[in-house]
Every structure is written in C-alpha cells, then in structure tokens.
Amino acid sequence: MKRFFITFVLPMCLLFHSNLNADAAENNRNLVGHGGPVNTVAISPDGKSALSGSLDYAVMLWDLDASLNASPDASKVAKKTKPNSQHHRFIAHKGAVSAIQFFPSGDKAISSGDHGNVYVWDLKEKKVIAQLEGHLAKVVSIDISNDAKVATTSSWDGHVILWDLATHKLIHKIHVQNHPVNAVLISEDAKTLYSAGYDGKIRSWDATTGDFIKVLHSHGWPINIMRWLPEQKQLIFGTTNGDVQIFDPTAEKIVKVLIPHEKPVLGLAVSKQHNLIASGGNDGIIRVWDITNWELKGQTITILGPVWALAFNHDGKSLYYGSLDDEVKYWKITDKDDENLWIDHKPRRFQVKTGLPLGELQFARKCSVCHTLNENDANRAGPTLHNVFGRKAGSLAGYNYSDSLKDSPIIWDEKTIDELFVEGPAKVVPGTKMPLQKVADDKQRKALIAFLKKATQ
Structure with missing residues (x-):
C-alpha cells in the first residue's frame, strides 16, 4: 500500500518574516563549543543542565538555566550575540562519543564511544571515576536502571554487557549476534534486558543470569534505536527503512505505527513529564507526538540532516538536537507544517x-x-x-x-x-x-x- 502525505508550502516571504525574531531567540539558546557534529544529547533529571557528545571526542556539560530562562521577547534576545557557554569539557574518550545518559540522581553520567570505551563521570567533581572495559567495538546504546545499581550497554561487536555501577565490574557479557547490536533497554524492575540491532529482532534476556529468553518481535529491517515510553511498559523503536513504531514487550505486539521517515531513524526522545515523543531521521525531519492522543504536535526540517540526537527540555515546549553542525541546536516545538529552521544555512x-x-x-x-x-x-x-x-x-x-x-x-x-x-x-x-x-x-x-x-x- 502506498502512503500519501500532503505538504502545504507557505510563501517564502511570509515564512521568513514569521521566523526572523524566533530564529534569533533560538540561536541564542544553541549550545556552542563542540568542534565536530553532535551525536548524542541528554537533559538532566532536574532540567537544569545538559550533556552532549560529539565527533570531536568530547563530552560537554552545559548549564541550561541562563539559556532556558532567557527573555521570551525575541527582539531583546536578538540583541544578545553571546551563545550559551559551556560548563565543562571532558576529554577522556579516544574516539567519537556515541551515547550518553545521566544517572537518575543527576550528579553522575555514563558515556560510550566509537573506541569501545565506556566511562562513568562524576559531574560535580568534573572527573572520570571509572572506565568500563569489555566491548571490542563502537558502543552505541546505554540504559541505567531506575535504582542506578546497574547499567547496560550494546555494541557493534555483537554483545550486550550488564555492569555493576557500585563496583564498576562486568556482571554479564551477552553475545547477541555476529552483527551490530544498536539498542538495549533494561526493565523497570531491572530483571530483563531488551536488545535490538542489525537483524531487526527484539530479544529479551534474563538480567540476573544473562540467559536468553526469547525473540519478541521480528521487524525485517535493522533496528537503530529504542527508548522506553513513560512507565516503561511499552517502547518506541526506529529502523533503517524509516519506520517509527510502538511495541508492547508483554503482549509481544506492535500497538502503534507512526508516520515513517523517508530515511533511517537515528534519534528518539521521550518526555515522561509531558507524554511526548520525538523522532529524528537521516531525512532531516524531526516530528513530535503527544502519546495521550497520538496528535502530531510539531514538525520541522533541518535541511542539512541527519538528526542523530534528541532531548526534550523540561518545559515540554522545546528540545535540543544534534546534527552535522558543531553545536547543539535548540528548537521551540511548533505545529507549523514542514517548518524549515535553516533557510539560507550554508553547507558544513x-x-x-x-x-x-x-x-x-x-x-x-x-x-x-x-x-x-x-x-x-x-x-x-x-x-x-x-x-x-x-x-x-x-x-x-x-x-x-x-x-x-x-x-x-x-x-x-x-x-x-x-x-x-x-x-x-x-x-x-x-x-x-x-x-x-x-x-x-x-x-x-x-x-x-x-x-x-x-x-x-
């Protein structure tokens, strides 16, 4: 069955006029300081800070207070030319930073990268407190249990690893397949792991023993990314053929199919406070959905694409994303069809x-x-x-x-x-x-x- 989508295009002069002041305000909230495209972004549990990882091998910690509390008057903000300044730059990684996540407490974080290293950071002391060794290739996904006792990572080496965050020791190293494992999640009770990757299958694993339980779903196309929805009863995943779908691991079935991207889905984000989800793809499109009624709340096109990273701000009205630019971009969510934030934006x-x-x-x-x-x-x-x-x-x-x-x-x-x-x-x-x-x-x-x-x- 063919899918048909209708796009209404505003006259260029009207679009430019309506976005001029808004763009000035939003650009002032961009997080500027990386020296390469941004691969991953996370917002702290209290919404006051952000972490980002880049192709420049660096993890950056940002203070969002000054940015998000800026004057809502765009004409005033437009006069300010100084962007949000970085809070701290961590440089332990020996390759591009692929994934990052705050601990539930917000005072620590864990990051992974292309070199196979996984690092645990003390954000108050601004230092590495552990290097977790076990993967042999790019580590692309991280999930931390709600009690912060364990973390799980997945890698292009075909493995999922479960880590003890108190001792920083490896608990289980699980061989999933002889292909990249792109995503891993841990259940709310920390008893089950869910993996997905190149073969398009979502598998479950016993987190206590490391034993394989079963294949829950076979999509047919490689799965790039997964995230928990609020309450961790269902998950959202994105695939290489552009599909964005909601899956129920208990019922073992797809419960919702969203508008697909035209190219691979690379970024997903969930706002538990506001029941929002966002998807970003290699097609340069970001879509935001309200999961209470599945209403499309916003859509934008970043003409440079791809969109690798997405993270909601605590206001539920904006988000940060990472793409080919050397900065983390701020976007105020809008319901305008096909809003193009980067008119006349020059190629990298x-x-x-x-x-x-x-x-x-x-x-x-x-x-x-x-x-x-x-x-x-x-x-x-x-x-x-x-x-x-x-x-x-x-x-x-x-x-x-x-x-x-x-x-x-x-x-x-x-x-x-x-x-x-x-x-x-x-x-x-x-x-x-x-x-x-x-x-x-x-x-x-x-x-x-x-x-x-x-x-x-």
Whole structure:
C-alpha cells in the first residue's frame, strides 16, 4: 500500500518574516563549543543542565538555566550575540562519543564511544571515576536502571554487557549476534534486558543470569534505536527503512505505527513529564507526538540532516538536537507544517563539493571535520595542523594523543604525509586513534599535500 502525505508550502516571504525574531531567540539558546557534529544529547533529571557528545571526542556539560530562562521577547534576545557557554569539557574518550545518559540522581553520567570505551563521570567533581572495559567495538546504546545499581550497554561487536555501577565490574557479557547490536533497554524492575540491532529482532534476556529468553518481535529491517515510553511498559523503536513504531514487550505486539521517515531513524526522545515523543531521521525531519492522543504536535526540517540526537527540555515546549553542525541546536516545538529552521544555512565545511582549488577542496572534504589550520584547535577531534611540517608525530602540547603516536619516530613532511594518505593511519601508525582516511588518487593527494604545506605555515 502506498502512503500519501500532503505538504502545504507557505510563501517564502511570509515564512521568513514569521521566523526572523524566533530564529534569533533560538540561536541564542544553541549550545556552542563542540568542534565536530553532535551525536548524542541528554537533559538532566532536574532540567537544569545538559550533556552532549560529539565527533570531536568530547563530552560537554552545559548549564541550561541562563539559556532556558532567557527573555521570551525575541527582539531583546536578538540583541544578545553571546551563545550559551559551556560548563565543562571532558576529554577522556579516544574516539567519537556515541551515547550518553545521566544517572537518575543527576550528579553522575555514563558515556560510550566509537573506541569501545565506556566511562562513568562524576559531574560535580568534573572527573572520570571509572572506565568500563569489555566491548571490542563502537558502543552505541546505554540504559541505567531506575535504582542506578546497574547499567547496560550494546555494541557493534555483537554483545550486550550488564555492569555493576557500585563496583564498576562486568556482571554479564551477552553475545547477541555476529552483527551490530544498536539498542538495549533494561526493565523497570531491572530483571530483563531488551536488545535490538542489525537483524531487526527484539530479544529479551534474563538480567540476573544473562540467559536468553526469547525473540519478541521480528521487524525485517535493522533496528537503530529504542527508548522506553513513560512507565516503561511499552517502547518506541526506529529502523533503517524509516519506520517509527510502538511495541508492547508483554503482549509481544506492535500497538502503534507512526508516520515513517523517508530515511533511517537515528534519534528518539521521550518526555515522561509531558507524554511526548520525538523522532529524528537521516531525512532531516524531526516530528513530535503527544502519546495521550497520538496528535502530531510539531514538525520541522533541518535541511542539512541527519538528526542523530534528541532531548526534550523540561518545559515540554522545546528540545535540543544534534546534527552535522558543531553545536547543539535548540528548537521551540511548533505545529507549523514542514517548518524549515535553516533557510539560507550554508553547507558544513566538509560538505563543499565545488568552488575551491583541488588541494583545498580535498582538505575541506577529508580533513576539516577533525583538523583546523590555525593555532587554535577549535576543539576538533584532531590536533591543529598549524606548523605540522617538520613536527614530530604526537608532540603538540595540550593534545591527548594515543600512545602509539606519542611513541612514533615519524616527522611529518611531504613523504610521511603522502604515506599516511596512501597506506592509511592504521598501517603507518598501528594503534592510532586517527580514523581511516585514504586518498588513492595521485593528483588529489599531491594537491592536498601542496595545499597543506602552504596553508599550515
């Protein structure tokens, strides 16, 4: 059966006029400080702070009071140009941060990342209090029990792990499948785990023994993400084919099917206080639903997409989301059809396809996500490339290098940089946290190196 949706388009002049002051107010509430796209966002139980994780390897703790208590008069807010300032920047991760969650108390948090590490943070003392080791690949999902005694994580290594949060020890390591496990949840009584992933199946597990119970549902497409609805009796999940559905684990059936996204669903959020859910997809669309009557409360298009992260504010009228931008975006929920917040928004630096000399274009598309050319590293995942020629690998002060780079005898010059892009970082410096980045085309690679030699001086 084909699905038909009707979209009404407002005249551009009316849309722009109506959004002008609102956009100024909302941009003032954006959380600015990351040096790469934002993958995950969480709001504290009391609504006063937020945590975000990014491709820049950093976790950031934000004070939301100043932002959310800003004057409702958009014309006054528009005169303020200073964005919400970060409260603290945590840099223990050795790869992109994939998931993050506050403890129910709000004074601690747990985060995971692409490197397979899981960290427990003391947010008052601003420090890591534990590193949980057990996963061998990207850890993409976290859930904490209501009593904060245990946490569970799932990974692309095909496993779910249950952790003791008092001792920070591994309780059970459960092999689910030989493919990524994208989502895991723990029941309200902490006795059952629910996993989902690449094979599209939702499975249940005994949290006490780690034993498999049963397959509860087979969707047919990979499941990317799951969240509990209020009271933890039902869950919402999003899939690679764009489906957003509500599932009852006890009845073992789908109880609601929402408007699907045109591309994979990557972000979900639930507001227990206001009975709201939100979905975000690779299509750049965010939808907000009232689960008491399943009314669509709001929809917006972020033209850059995808939407990886979503988190409701405690007012139930706004949310934060993460996408390709280097900041956490604020959106005041509106019922306008297809509201486009980013009219005339320029492509990200790494999305440029034309209009630059070949070498500069290669830098923009392949290097600028992680590196800057200026002395200021702009909080990127990688160190600044300023004066990189003639510099010993792993020697720039203030950057948290991997041990392999710090111990490397490599001096960066035309020859060694060429080898890096021909062979790849993992072969040139085994154990490095640099992501795979090759430039096979000789012309493009030579142009890139020539550009770097001139631009980094």
